[in-house]
Amino acid sequence: MNVTIWNEYRHEKKNEKVREIYPEGIHAAIASYLGEQGISTKTATLDEPEHGLTDEVLEKTDVLVWWGHIAHDEVEEEIVQKVVQRVLDGMGLIVLHSGHFSKVFKRLMGTSCDLKWREADDKERLWVVNPSHPIVEGIGEYIELPQEEMYGEFFDIPAPDEVVLVSWFTGGEVFRSGCTFKRGNGKIFYFRPGHETYPTYHNKDVLKVIENAVKWAAPSTNKRPVFGNAKPLEAVPQR
Amino acid sequence: MNVTIWNEYRHEKKNEKVREIYPEGIHAAIASYLGEQGISTKTATLDEPEHGLTDEVLEKTDVLVWWGHIAHDEVEEEIVQKVVQRVLDGMGLIVLHSGHFSKVFKRLMGTSCDLKWREADDKERLWVVNPSHPIVEGIGEYIELPQEEMYGEFFDIPAPDEVVLVSWFTGGEVFRSGCTFKRGNGKIFYFRPGHETYPTYHNKDVLKVIENAVKWAAPSTNKRPVFGNAKPLEAVPQR
Amino acid sequence: MNVTIWNEYRHEKKNEKVREIYPEGIHAAIASYLGEQGISTKTATLDEPEHGLTDEVLEKTDVLVWWGHIAHDEVEEEIVQKVVQRVLDGMGLIVLHSGHFSKVFKRLMGTSCDLKWREADDKERLWVVNPSHPIVEGIGEYIELPQEEMYGEFFDIPAPDEVVLVSWFTGGEVFRSGCTFKRGNGKIFYFRPGHETYPTYHNKDVLKVIENAVKWAAPSTNKRPVFGNAKPLEAVPQR
Amino acid sequence: MNVTIWNEYRHEKKNEKVREIYPEGIHAAIASYLGEQGISTKTATLDEPEHGLTDEVLEKTDVLVWWGHIAHDEVEEEIVQKVVQRVLDGMGLIVLHSGHFSKVFKRLMGTSCDLKWREADDKERLWVVNPSHPIVEGIGEYIELPQEEMYGEFFDIPAPDEVVLVSWFTGGEVFRSGCTFKRGNGKIFYFRPGHETYPTYHNKDVLKVIENAVKWAAPSTNKRPVFGNAKPLEAVPQR
Numbered sequence: 001m002n003v004t005i006w007n008e009y010r011h012e013k014k015n016e017k018v019r020e021i022y023p024e025g026i027h028a029a030i031a032s033y034l035g036e037q038g039i040s041t042k043t044a045t046l047d048e049p050e051h052g053l054t055d056e057v058l059e060k061t062d063v064l065v066w067w068g069h070i071a072h073d074e075v076e077e078e079i080v081q082k083v084v085q086r087v088l089d090g091m092g093l094i095v096l097h098s099g100h101f102s103k104v105f106k107r108l109m110g111t112s113c114d115l116k117w118r119e120a121d122d123k124e125r126l127w128v129v130n131p132s133h134p135i136v137e138g139i140g141e142y143i144e145l146p147q148e149e150m151y152g153e154f155f156d157i158p159a160p161d162e163v164v165l166v167s168w169f170t171g172g173e174v175f176r177s178g179c180t181f182k183r184g185n186g187k188i189f190y191f192r193p194g195h196e197t198y199p200t201y202h203n204k205d206v207l208k209v210i211e212n213a214v215k216w217a218a219p220s221t222n223k224r225p226v227f228g229n230a231k232p233l234e235a236v237p238q239r
Numbered sequence: 240m241n242v243t244i245w246n247e248y249r250h251e252k253k254n255e256k257v258r259e260i261y262p263e264g265i266h267a268a269i270a271s272y273l274g275e276q277g278i279s280t281k282t283a284t285l286d287e288p289e290h291g292l293t294d295e296v297l298e299k300t301d302v303l304v305w306w307g308h309i310a311h312d313e314v315e316e317e318i319v320q321k322v323v324q325r326v327l328d329g330m331g332l333i334v335l336h337s338g339h340f341s342k343v344f345k346r347l348m349g350t351s352c353d354l355k356w357r358e359a360d361d362k363e364r365l366w367v368v369n370p371s372h373p374i375v376e377g378i379g380e381y382i383e384l385p386q387e388e389m390y391g392e393f394f395d396i397p398a399p400d401e402v403v404l405v406s407w408f409t410g411g412e413v414f415r416s417g418c419t420f421k422r423g424n425g426k427i428f429y430f431r432p433g434h435e436t437y438p439t440y441h442n443k444d445v446l447k448v449i450e451n452a453v454k455w456a457a458p459s460t461n462k463r464p465v466f467g468n469a470k471p472l473e474a475v476p477q478r
Numbered sequence: 479m480n481v482t483i484w485n486e487y488r489h490e491k492k493n494e495k496v497r498e499i500y501p502e503g504i505h506a507a508i509a510s511y512l513g514e515q516g517i518s519t520k521t522a523t524l525d526e527p528e529h530g531l532t533d534e535v536l537e538k539t540d541v542l543v544w545w546g547h548i549a550h551d552e553v554e555e556e557i558v559q560k561v562v563q564r565v566l567d568g569m570g571l572i573v574l575h576s577g578h579f580s581k582v583f584k585r586l587m588g589t590s591c592d593l594k595w596r597e598a599d600d601k602e603r604l605w606v607v608n609p610s611h612p613i614v615e616g617i618g619e620y621i622e623l624p625q626e627e628m629y630g631e632f633f634d635i636p637a638p639d640e641v642v643l644v645s646w647f648t649g650g651e652v653f654r655s656g657c658t659f660k661r662g663n664g665k666i667f668y669f670r671p672g673h674e675t676y677p678t679y680h681n682k683d684v685l686k687v688i689e690n691a692v693k694w695a696a697p698s699t700n701k702r703p704v705f706g707n708a709k710p711l712e713a714v715p716q717r
Numbered sequence: 718m719n720v721t722i723w724n725e726y727r728h729e730k731k732n733e734k735v736r737e738i739y740p741e742g743i744h745a746a747i748a749s750y751l752g753e754q755g756i757s758t759k760t761a762t763l764d765e766p767e768h769g770l771t772d773e774v775l776e777k778t779d780v781l782v783w784w785g786h787i788a789h790d791e792v793e794e795e796i797v798q799k800v801v802q803r804v805l806d807g808m809g810l811i812v813l814h815s816g817h818f819s820k821v822f823k824r825l826m827g828t829s830c831d832l833k834w835r836e837a838d839d840k841e842r843l844w845v846v847n848p849s850h851p852i853v854e855g856i857g858e859y860i861e862l863p864q865e866e867m868y869g870e871f872f873d874i875p876a877p878d879e880v881v882l883v884s885w886f887t888g889g890e891v892f893r894s895g896c897t898f899k900r901g902n903g904k905i906f907y908f909r910p911g912h913e914t915y916p917t918y919h920n921k922d923v924l925k926v927i928e929n930a931v932k933w934a935a936p937s938t939n940k941r942p943v944f945g946n947a948k949p950l951e952a953v954p955q956r
Contacts, residue, residue: 232649
C-alpha cells in the first residue's frame with residue numbers, strides 16, 4: 001500500500017513555534033510514523049510543482065492524507081479535480097483538522113463544512129462511540145489531548161456513514177471528530193485533531209488512528225461499475 | 240392524536256425532594272404541558288392494573304412516552320410484549336432518560352443499552368447536530384441544563400437512524416442524547432435528560448423537544464405490509 | 479407553503495409525442511395536481527430570464543421541484559450556485575428522474591450520480607421499503623408503472639439517509655428509486671420515475687409521492703446555526 | 718481466525734433432493750470452501766448436545782455462520798442467549814437465508830424480520846449497490862442465480878448500517894439481500910440466498926461473499942467499554 005501525505009507546509013516555514021514542534025513539517029511527522037509501521041509513504045506539499053500531486057503520484061497513491069489551513073485557495077482547480085476523481089475511482093482519503101475547509105473535502109461533501117472554533121488551549125477528549133470499528137482498534141475509551149484548538153457543532157457536513165469519535169472540550173462544546181463517508185468507490189475519513197501549534201501528531205493514539213484509517217481506506221480491487229445504456233436479460237422466463 | 244404518558248411513579252411517592260419538583264408525578268408535568276399545546280393526553284403508571292396499559296388504552300394510543308428507573312423488572316412480560324407489538328404496528332414511542340434500561344427499549348434495540356453515569360450535579364449542554372430536524376424545531380444551538388445526572392459514552396445502542404442532539408457534561412463526557420430509530424412501522428425517539436431530582440421536565444426547551452418528538456412519531460395511516468407467500472407477476476413480457 | 483416547479487421544458491416543444499402527454503409541459507402537470515391539493519405553486523423554466531429562478535422567486539420558494547434532461551449544461555453557473563445555497567439554507571429540493579445529472583444535484587451529492595439506463599418500455603415496480611415514512615403515506619406495497627425507462631444500479635450517489643423506494647424492472651435491474659438526503663438545513667428527495675415519453679406524471683401514486691415529498695421537505699423555521707469563533711462557557715465549575 | 722458454521726441439518730436428512738445437493742450438509746459445503754481458503758473452521762448442528770455450541774466452542778469462535786429454517790423453535794433459549802451475548806461481546810455473525818427467522822437474529826434486530834416469499838424457481842440477480850465494500854471484493858456488477866426461492870420486500874428489519882446487495886427476482890420483487898448491522902461490539906451480515914433445494918452454496922460468487930463477510934466480521938481486539946458509575950475529570954481548568 002502506498003500512502004501520500006499532503007501538507008500545505010506553510011505554518012512550519014513562517015512560525016517558529018510550529019517549526020519547533022514539526023521541524024520538517026507535519027507531513028514528515030506523519031510519514032515517519034507510518035513508515036515505522038511498515039507502510040510505504042511519500043509526501044507532497046503545496047509549493048511543489050503541481051502541489052506534488054502529479055498524475056504519476058496520484059496514480060500510485062492508494063490513500064491520500066490531507067492537511068491544509070491558510071492556503072486552501074491556492075490549491076489549483078485542476079489538481080482538485082484530479083484528486084476528487086481519484087477518490088471517486090477508489091483512492092482512500094484521510095482529511096485532517098482544518099482540511100475540513102479544503103476544496104477537495106468541500107467538493108466531495110457538497111456542503112459548507114463550516115463549524116465553530118476557538119484557540120484557547122482547551123483540553124480535548126475524543127470519545128469512542130463505535131468501539132469495534134477498525135479505525136479505533138487499539139484505542140481505549142477516549143483519547144485525551146491536554147491542549148487543542150476547539151471545533152464545535154454544528155459541523156455542516158452530510159450525515160456521516162459512521163460516527164466513530166465524538167469530542168468533548170473544556171469550554172463547553174462537542175464535535176463529531178471521527179467520521180466516515182464513502183463517495184463513489186472511495187473511502188473517506190475525517191479526523192479532527194491537529195492544530196499546528198500543538199504536538200498532536202506526536203501523540204501515539206492520534207497516530208494510531210491515522211494508521212488504522214489508512215488501512216481501512218485502502219482501495220478495493222473491484223473495477224468501477226460499468227455505466228450507461230444496458231441490455232436487458234436475454235430472456236425472462238414466461239410465468 | 241392521543242398521547243399516553245407512562246411513568247413508573249415510585250420516586251415521587253417515596254422521595255420528598257422528587258415530590259417537591261413533581262408533586263403529581265413526572266407524567267403529570269409532561270401531560271400538563273402537552274395538554275396546553277392542544278394534544279390529547281392520558282397517563283398510566285406502574286401500579287395501576289395492567290400498569291395502566293390495557294388493550295383499550297394501547298389501541299387508542301398514537302404515541303407512548305415512557306419514564307422508568309428503579310422498577311424496570313416489575314413491568315410484566317405480557318405488557319412488554321403488547322407494547323413492543325404496538326410499536327412494530329406503528330405506535331410512536333418516546334423513551335426518556337433511564338428508560339434506556341426498560342424492557343421495552345432493550346427489546347426493540349437488541350443490545351444492552353448500557354452507559355456510563357454519575358450523579359454529581361453536572362452542567363449539561365445538549366448540542367443540536369441536525370438543526371433542521373423537526374424534533375428540534377424552535378430550539379437554538381443547544382439546550383443548557385444547570386444540573387443533571389451525567390450519562391456518558393459508550394452508549395450501547397445500534398447506530399441510530401439519526402442523531403439529533405449530543406450532550407456535553409462538565410465532568411468530561413459526551414453522549415448521543417437525542418436519537419431516532421424505526422422498528423417495524425413504529426418511530427422511536429430516545430431523549431436523555433430527566434433525572435428525577437432535577438426540575439428538567441419544567442424546562443421549556445426540554446418540553447418543546449418532547450412535544451416535537453410526539454408529533455414526529457405520530458403513526459402513518461399506511462397499513463402494515465402483507466407478508467407471506469406471494470404470487471408472481473401475472474405475465475412478465477418476453478423480451 | 480410555496481412550491482416552485484422547475485422544468486427544462488425542451489422535449490415538450492420539439493417532440494410531438496411528449497407534447498401529447500404534457501401539452502403545457504411536465505411542470506404544468508405537476509403544478510396542476512399540487513394546486514388541487516391546496517398547495518401554492520409557481521413554475522419556472524430554462525428559457526425564461528435567469529431560468530425563472532430570480533432572487534425574488536428563490537427567496538419565496540419553500541420547496542423546489544426539478545426536472546431536467548438534455549440541457550443540464552445550459553443552466554448557468556450563477557443560478558446553480560444560488561439554488562445550492564438556498565438548499566443549504568433550508569429550501570427543500572425534489573429532484574425528478576434525469577435530474578440526477580443536473581448540476582444542482584451533482585453539486586450537492588459530490589459524486590458522479592451516474593447510473594445504467596435503457597429505453598425499452600420496461601415495466602417498473604417501485605417497492606416501498608420504508609412503509610411508515612411520510613413520503614409514502616397512502617401508497618400500497620408498490621407503485622406499478624406499465625412502461626418506463628429503466629434506471630439501474632450502481633447508482634453513484636452517497637449512501638442516502640433513508641431509502642424509501644426500490645425499483646424492479648422487467649429487464650433484470652433494480653434501482654434505489656426514492657432516496658432522502660439532508661445537506662445543510664435542506665431536505666432533498668430524489669425520485670426516479672418520469673421519462674418524458676410516458677404519462678408517468680399523470681399516475682396518481684407518483685403524484686401522491688411528489689405531494690408527500692414536498693410536504694416532508696418543507697423548511698424548518700430554525701435559523702441557521704452561528705458559525706465561527708466561539709466563546710467558552712463563562713465558568714466551568716471546578717470539581 | 719476460527720469460524721464455526723452452524724446448520725440446523727434437518728432438510729438434508731429427510732429430503733433426498735437436498736441430500737443430493739449437500740450430501741454432508743450445507744455446513745459441510747461452506748466449511749469445505751472456507752477451509753480451502755485457509756480459514757480454520759468447525760461445524761455445529763442442532764441435534765448435537767447444546768446444539769454443538771458449548772461454552773468452549775463459542776469462546777473460541779471468532780465468527781459464527783448460521784443456517785436454520787424448519788426448527789427455529791427447537792433452538793434452546795439458553796443457547797440463544799449465549800450466542801446473542803457473544804455477538805454483543807464482539808463475535809461476528811453471518812446469518813444466511815431463512816436464518817432471518819432464527820431466534821438469534823430476531824433478538825438482535827428487535828423486529829419481526831418477516832418478508833414475502835415464493836418457491837417457484839425464480840431467477841435471482843443480486844446487484845451490488847456498494848461496490849467498494851469489502852464484502853463484495855472480487856464480485857462483478859451482480860451475482861446471477863438461475864433458480865432460487867424468492868424473498869420480497871417489505872423486509873421488516875431495522876434500517877441496515879449498510880446495504881451492499883439488492884436482489885431482483887423474475888416474478889416482480891426486490892429484496893435487500895446483503896445488509897450489515899452492528900450490535901454491541903459484534904458485526905452482523907445478513908445474506909439472503911441459499912434455499913436448500915438449490916445448489917446455491919456451490920456457486921463461487923456466493924461462497925466468495927461468505928468468505929469476504931467472515932473476514933469483515935472478525936472481532937476487534939478492543940476490550941468492551943467499561944460501563945457504570947464514572948468519575949469526573951480530576952480538575953476541569955477554570956476559564
